[in-house]
Amino acid sequence: MAIRQLRYEGDPLLRKKSREVAKIDGRIKTLINDMKDTMYEEEGVGLAAPQVGILRRVIVVDIGEGPIALINPEIIEQNGEYLDSEGCLSIPGKNGKVRRPEKVKVKYLDEEGNEKTIEGSMLLSRALCHEIDHLNGVLFIDKIEEEE
Numbered sequence: 001m002a003i004r005q006l007r008y009e010g011d012p013l014l015r016k017k018s019r020e021v022a023k024i025d026g027r028i029k030t031l032i033n034d035m036k037d038t039m040y041e042e043e044g045v046g047l048a049a050p051q052v053g054i055l056r057r058v059i060v061v062d063i064g065e066g067p068i069a070l071i072n073p074e075i076i077e078q079n080g081e082y083l084d085s086e087g088c089l090s091i092p093g094k095n096g097k098v099r100r101p102e103k104v105k106v107k108y109l110d111e112e113g114n115e116k117t118i119e120g121s122m123l124l125s126r127a128l129c130h131e132i133d134h135l136n137g138v139l140f141i142d143k144i145e146e147e148e
Contacts, residue, residue, distance in 0.1 A: 001033045003041050004052035009091045009139065018048075018055045018135040021071050024113045028058065032069045032111060035060045039067075044089045046127040048134030051090050059131035063123045070108035073132050076117070077105035078125075085148060086130060086140045096144030100126045 007014055021028055031054060039047040039060055049058040057072045080102030087095045103121040106128050110116050120128055130140055 015137040046131040073108040095148040097146035
């Protein structure tokens with residue numbers, strides 16, 4: 001396990017669409033462990049693979065209830081909306097209010113390749129949406145409604 005170098009705003013890799021993970025092997029598991037370590041080191045609540053230079057559809061999230069790794073995550077349901085403050089490890093020092101779904105349901109593969117779903121509301125919903133946006137080359141600054 002290792003801390004990986006973050007990519008920052010202006011890096012063209014952050015604007016690319018990530019590729020699906022076809023096979024969960026040792027490299028993907030190492031990536032996930034490194035992403036968890038990096039997220040904790042940087043004191044974030046989520047991290048997407050492109051933020052550490054890997055264009056694969058992998059995210060990790062921990063809103064204080066333990067880490068969750070999601071491979072090939074896909075939002076399959078969303079309800080409600082609310083506006084709240086957001087920031088990003090790849091854009092240090094910048095915050096803004098972004099409108100996100102109040103609740104989401106996400107389909108994904110776990111580290112063993114099992115298909116699962118997770119339902120999240122408020123902060124978990126926001127973190128999942130934010131990280132999935134990264135997989136599509138979208139940054140939170142693209143969605144800011146109010147500067148802070």
